[in-house]
Amino acid sequence: MIHRIKGTQDLLPGQIEKWQFLEQKARDLFARYGYSEIRTPIFEETELFSRSIGTETDIVQKEMYTFIDKGEKSLTLRPEGTAPVVRACIENNLFAGSGATKLFYMGPMFRYERPQKGRFRQFYQIGAEVLGSDSPDVDAEVIEMLVQFLQEVEILSYQVQINSIGCHQCRPQYLAALREKIAGILPRLCGDCNRRAATNPLRVLDCKVEEDQPYINTLPSTVDSLCEVCRDHFLAVRKALEKQEIRYQINSRLVRGLDYYEKTTFEITSDHLGAQNALVGGGRYDGLSQCIGGPEVCGFGFALGQERFVLALPEKDYSGGRLQIYLAPLGPECSEYAVALAARLRRQGVPTFLEFESRSLKAQLRQADRLGIPFALIFGLDELQRKEIQCRNMRTGSQTAISSDIESLLGWIRTRE
Template sequence: MNDILPSDVETWQFLEREAHRIFKLYGFAEIRVPVVEKTELFCRSIGETTDIVEKEMYTFDDRSSNSLTLRPEGTAPVMRSFIEHKLHALDPVSKLYYMGPMFRYERPQKGRYRQFHQIGAEAIGVDDPMMDAQVLAMLCHYFDAVGIDNVELHVNSLGCQECRPQYRQALTGYLESRLDKLCADCQRRYQTNPLRVLDCKVPACQEATKDAPSVLDLLCSGCNDHFAQVRQHLQELQIDYTINARMVRGLDYYTKTTFEMVTNQLGSQNAVAAGGRYDGLIKELGGPALPGIGFAMGVERLVLMKGEQQVQPPRPDVFLAALGEAAGQKAFALMYRLQRLDLRAEMAFTGKSLKAQMRRAGKLNARYVLMLGEEELASGQAQLRDMDNGSQEPIALEGIEQALLEKTRGN
């Protein structure tokens, strides 16, 4: 687990702020759910044979011997809340988004921690392929808005309850003939969760499964038509994509459309956002039989991808450099009035020399410095220095708040 220091927080806030802005443009509303849920929620939704449930969840008993788990992902808790509060009764179509910490006990690596953060979105109640395309369009819009352009959209279809068993049987038969070439994990899960073998990052497993049967060859007519329409809508929106028939998701609830935003910047952990359809999940959790589609983005990975484009903290509008006790008291009161006008104002609280205060103003990258001493108090005029061009001019103390507001907002 890691700390997010002030030097990084501006980038985090920028990524979160753009998510709020972009998602609301598409009609999504924010939802906030607890970080702790009943363990059975994740066993039912994610799947008991997934790596997350088998090896990665932080699970414990509370004082009443209830088994609780720190949420390893966001979709299941959002669906639990959706069902519990009967949100479908308020509107047959629900579009929700969330952001916050998730927890998985796994090997830390670049861009991945045991406490990590996700920004995600869920669209519930529409099975039309056009909704798939809109969710993908919103995701692409977000990446454009935050200035991350070295990513590619990969799409696939995992079929449905009608056609996936046929593919699962074909894949299991293929893997049986190559068991000796698979890693220990894949040998263990090839029968319980064979699709995960295709996602293994071990080079020997990738080589052994390079000719595995494609799920796209065994889709039923309904799933095949749905996927074709999704691709057609993406083309209508002029959104570039790549079909990746090997792409699977680590959670059991996905059906039909699945997708990832991938990059070559983060080593083997190349997915910075991923998601798909989960048309049977809400019913499985005890709710109505409603379709859904969603995605989640790893914020730590987004921050890594921003790299040298890290967002800098806003510069102070004015730094108040005061000399003497009376000037210090005047500057302190003035700073508060300026802050109430939404100006970023700073001052030195210790009686440092003017030179030291100017160095501090320069370190903070202040736009203006207001110099105030005994002479300025007596004359009713302070000195205002423009730190960008070095010019200096007198400014009346009477009505100075409005004057500074006009100067800073005019630049």
């Protein structure tokens, strides 16, 4: 037996409806905020990701699905969506028009990680990018849109966390100061912190070990170390959010795992997700375009994890497009008529179920009941001779004989919808 690949999943009837629901709601939302869809390839040149995400990040170091194709090119299954979108914009010159370019995408991403709750090797993201504006209003509008989205899909328990990690001007200074301070308290910190101090000092701020906290609290925070431009930008974003009455927390420990972020970063988290508590993550990436060889173009974007939204969605019936009619022919002599009747009903737009195997009436009505189909049309040779159909309302159990011409049947169905 050949099994599915670790960290992938088959989305089956019964659960797929939640995915479709999210995608439909997202499309509605994006349309209202002026976003157009973009679809980029599922693989790219490896260099696109190593240059944009950062060669020292976990994603590039150990999580990419990279392979050599028959042309001896190094290709990578996309681990995230922003770099490909920016690449496509540069390549197709989408910055040419006036104003900001607003794009959204949805589809699978790939990272080689150990799967756990809310984390997969193939996972689905819905994301959007706003390119060509450095206005703090962009940052605030995107966050406001996401809060609106959460309301529309009825995820009511979440926290918005924002931070500013500075820009290419002020971040190097901050990092140097941070490194120096960490070095001073290093012997007091846990093993993880000692490791992080070398690889990613920002991560030390994120330590959860109780005994470390008094020392970590003495470290300088990102928001207190911003240059004037970054500080003004951050204040403007906060002010815009407050005007929209969006509740947020400043989390100076919020550090994103991709190198291209500058200034604003944000996350929306939920506590119903297991250890992976981020529903959405995003931020500003003003240097990304240049970093992959494009013009100087500012950007702000986010990605949300569809699997995580599905976990956080309230339990209710997401199924749409229900079957309406169950055809119950009595005996194989009637099956040819049943096939023709099913075709006629379907052509009239009536969702109709017809079992392929010949079964007893009892079994057929039981099947109609299990499938939740509201009406059954029952006919044997007697009915066909009289040009009638027994029309049964499965909910009430009432049943009447109706002339078998299509108009009469449609009339009976429609008066009962």
